[in-house]
Amino acid sequence: xxxxxxxxxxxxxxxxxxxxxxxxxxxxxxxxxxxxxxxxxxxxxxxxxxxxxxxxxxxxxxxxxxxxxxxxxxxxxxxxxxxxxxxxxxxxxxxxxxxxxxxxxxxxxxxxxxxxxxxxxxxxxxxxxxxxxxxxxxxxxxxxxxxxxxxxxxxxxxxxxxxxxxxxxxxxxxxxxxxxxxxxxxxxxxxxxxxxxxxxxxxxxxxxxxxxxxxxxxxxxxxxxxxxxxxxxxxxxxxxxxxxxxxxxxxxxxxxxxxxxxxxxxxxxxxxxxxxxxxxxxxxxxxxxxxxxxxxxxxxxxxxxxxxxxxxxxxxxxxxxxxxxxxxxxxxxxxxxxxxxxxxxxxxxxxxxxxxxxxxxxxxxxxxxxxxxxxxxxxxxxxxxxxxxxxxxxxxxxxxxxxxxxxxxxxxxxxxxxxxxxxxxxxxxxxxxxxxxxxxxxxxxxxxxxxxxxxxxxxxxxxxxxxxxxxxxxxxxxxxxxxxxxxxxx
Amino acid sequence: xxxxxxxxxxxxxxxxxxxxxxxxxxxxxxxxxxxxxxxxxxxxxxxxxxxxxxxxxxxxxxxxxxxxxxxxxxxxxxxxxxxxxxxxxxxxxxxxxxxxxxxxxxxxxxxxxxxxxxxxxxxxxxxxxxxxxxxxxxxxxxxxxxxxxxxxxxxxxxxxxxxxxxxxxxxxxxxxxxxxxxxxxxxxxxxxxxxxxxxxxxxxxxxxxxxxxxxxxxxxxxxxxxxxxxxxxxxxxxxxxxxxxxxxxxxxxxxxxxxxxxxxxxxxxxxxxxxxxxxxxxxxxxxxxx
Numbered sequence: 199x200x201x202x203x204x205x206x207x208x209x210x211x212x213x214x215x216x217x218x219x220x221x222x223x224x225x226x227x228x229x230x231x232x233x234x235x236x237x238x239x240x241x242x243x244x245x246x247x248x249x250x251x252x253x254x255x256x257x258x259x260x261x262x263x264x265x266x267x268x269x270x271x272x273x274x275x276x277x278x279x280x281x282x283x284x285x286x287x288x289x290x291x292x293x294x295x296x297x298x299x300x301x302x303x304x305x306x307x308x309x310x311x312x313x314x315x316x317x318x319x320x321x322x323x324x325x326x327x328x329x330x331x332x333x334x335x336x337x338x339x340x341x342x343x344x345x346x347x348x349x350x351x352x353x354x355x356x357x358x359x360x361x362x363x364x365x366x367x368x369x370x371x372x373x374x375x376x377x378x379x380x381x382x383x384x385x386x387x388x389x390x391x392x393x394x395x396x397x398x399x400x401x402x403x404x405x406x407x408x409x410x411x412x413x414x415x416x417x418x419x420x421x422x423x424x425x426x427x428x429x430x431x432x433x434x435x436x437x438x439x440x441x442x443x444x445x446x447x448x449x450x451x452x453x454x455x456x457x458x459x460x461x462x463x464x465x466x467x468x469x470x471x472x473x474x475x476x477x478x479x480x481x482x483x484x485x486x487x488x489x490x491x492x493x494x495x496x497x498x499x500x501x502x503x504x505x506x507x508x509x510x511x512x513x514x515x516x517x518x519x520x521x522x523x524x525x526x527x528x529x530x531x532x533x534x535x536x537x538x539x540x541x542x543x544x545x546x547x548x549x550x551x552x553x554x555x556x557x558x559x560x561x562x563x564x565x566x567x568x569x570x571x572x573x574x575x576x577x578x579x580x581x582x583x584x585x586x587x588x589x590x591x592x593x594x595x596x597x598x599x600x601x602x603x604x605x606x607x608x609x610x611x612x613x614x615x616x617x618x619x620x621x622x623x624x625x626x627x628x629x630x631x632x633x634x635x636x637x638x639x640x641x642x643x644x645x646x647x648x649x650x651x652x653x654x655x656x657x658x659x660x661x662x663x664x665x666x667x668x669x670x671x672x673x674x675x676x677x678x679x680x681x682x683x684x685x686x687x688x
Numbered sequence: 689x690x691x692x693x694x695x696x697x698x699x700x701x702x703x704x705x706x707x708x709x710x711x712x713x714x715x716x717x718x719x720x721x722x723x724x725x726x727x728x729x730x731x732x733x734x735x736x737x738x739x740x741x742x743x744x745x746x747x748x749x750x751x752x753x754x755x756x757x758x759x760x761x762x763x764x765x766x767x768x769x770x771x772x773x774x775x776x777x778x779x780x781x782x783x784x785x786x787x788x789x790x791x792x793x794x795x796x797x798x799x800x801x802x803x804x805x806x807x808x809x810x811x812x813x814x815x816x817x818x819x820x821x822x823x824x825x826x827x828x829x830x831x832x833x834x835x836x837x838x839x840x841x842x843x844x845x846x847x848x849x850x851x852x853x854x855x856x857x858x859x860x861x862x863x864x865x866x867x868x869x870x871x872x873x874x875x876x877x878x879x880x881x882x883x884x885x886x887x888x889x890x891x892x893x894x895x896x897x898x899x900x901x902x903x904x905x906x907x908x909x910x911x912x913x914x915x916x917x918x919x920x921x922x923x924x925x926x927x928x929x930x931x932x933x934x935x936x937x938x939x940x941x942x943x944x945x946x947x948x949x950x951x952x953x954x955x956x957x958x959x960x961x962x963x964x965x966x967x968x969x970x971x972x973x974x975x976x977x978x
Contacts, residue, residue: 266852266874267851267852267874267875268833268848268874268875269754269756273835273848273850274754274755274756274850275755275838275844275846275847276755278836278838278848279835279839333834337833337834337875338831338832338833338874338875338876338877339831339832339875340875342832343832345812345830345832346812346813346832355814356814357812357813357814358809358812358814360809360810361812361836362810363812363836364812367812446836449810450806450810450836450840451806451840451963452839452840452842596839599842599844600843600960600963601842601843603797603844604844606755608755
């Protein structure tokens, strides 16, 4: 890269203040995003190889577990869940950020979400697909997993509707279905652009997927309405899913699990880990796909601030939980709390507190928010903290419980670690396939954002600002530049 | 939809009756136990009998050490605090629990067959439920091994088949398996059933002879084997059974977590009474000179 280009790109990193370059050409948006879907480089294949390798280890572990039973996972009579369920909760949590970015911020008209919501939503879908593995593979008789579904059987057998695990099955299925729909419907105009520029098997695929999108007025109307409706449906679903997952614990009678504040605490933790994961993937995509024009530093800055706020909410709910246990003076619960902080698992507990509650204060520094290398590691460690949090919810309670005879400390066996690692491999595989087959930046919404930024949204605000500063603003009533006929299918 | 509405109203009637009468529905029997800890010598005969009667797998030393054993009935050992030991000066500090002059106290622990069992509502497939005999039953064929029940058991008396334990019975030892009860496969939860094969056989025999079940018709394996008769088993709904007499004498009632005892010297207690799980095993405290 020449010095001149360096100088030209300088504004993209340090001094850029606007969320997006308002003079970006629409053809360039299309070209940049379509380019990212072609010609995978060596780094892509390395990442894919690592993901496939991790996933293969998981398959091997699952086959082993299928043949020999659950014993080699290191489980024992008091530790029946351990990493299976804590990793399940972790992945369910990861799935919440996509909904936050795409649905909640859509409803509140935060338009800076537009360049980055697509991959966040893909993350939602894929982490749900990853999370859904765990309740299945943790079963002792995995071949009977479909018995939790209320299918009509000639024996008149139904699942037990009082069990939170059944609620889990319903909630996750509903959430997965609607998040896949949301991801797909939001992608239709972009798929039409892909269709118009594709050849070979891609042409067939996109033609089929874009459902004959032409970008005419009626289609846009229906599209907007459908998209808004699914967004409205998705928000209560997202909240209910993680509340229900938290009920796996809070509906039980075990000390440390039977906590009334678990549902909001879990939802906050879910948004938190999801936002941290968005920062990680943001940086990776920006770096590898050269999305500097769309995934800009001011947007990253906003995501960091959002993450910090959610981190503080999570910290508050965490401390509230500790305080209610401490002052509630229920002896077994208090013992579990003390054991978390001082027992054999205490390094992980304090790791969770440091990564989850102290590390986010780094996001207050503008230097950290603008430094991608530092931010990458910060976001990864935030998620390490959140994974530890889930482990520290599940395991210390099982290691103590009520009955002193059953107190014991266990460390996960190799099968469990293989499953945890393999889940990351499976998620990575899905995500890597996604970024090469589907546009990971929403082209039509970036165009919308540019158009609105340039023409409507800030005109009056600018005028006000200029009035205050005494600088004459743009002439009111100046004609807007002509917009193209349609943003999709062009 | 008369039948549907009828079921709903009947369900409501059962529910309100249960609330008024302390969480019970119409039981035909209420099998319960009394264990006298003063008589227990910790000999483990009950545990052994349970292994023989209920086809429990012997997992071997390694898996036992890893807490993957299948002992439905376990003898728990409790030691005095070292300070309470009158001969504490003679004891090496390094192994004070092992050399206590007074020895351990023992407590046979198995499924307490709670009437408000925490394991029952959480099973996703309803594999564990309450029978009309007042027993907490486990349907092995229905169990998919989600292990939620074991996590929610305050007593930790549910045992999971972590392995296919078939090597416990190499030929010809499989000939000694009890034909009245199945051999469980891997991935299935199991626990004390209060010898359900025996209670069923006893009920069926009484029915064939056209009479009511008498106290003493049914003996559980542990009760039968206990050399000091520390374990009693019977029907609480039968006023004349030994078990219901002991419960009455100890002033312990079902369906409450706060027993009003007129005499505080009485030894009877239920474990984790304060959790309100309504267990059906009455323990008689061990009395020792101070």
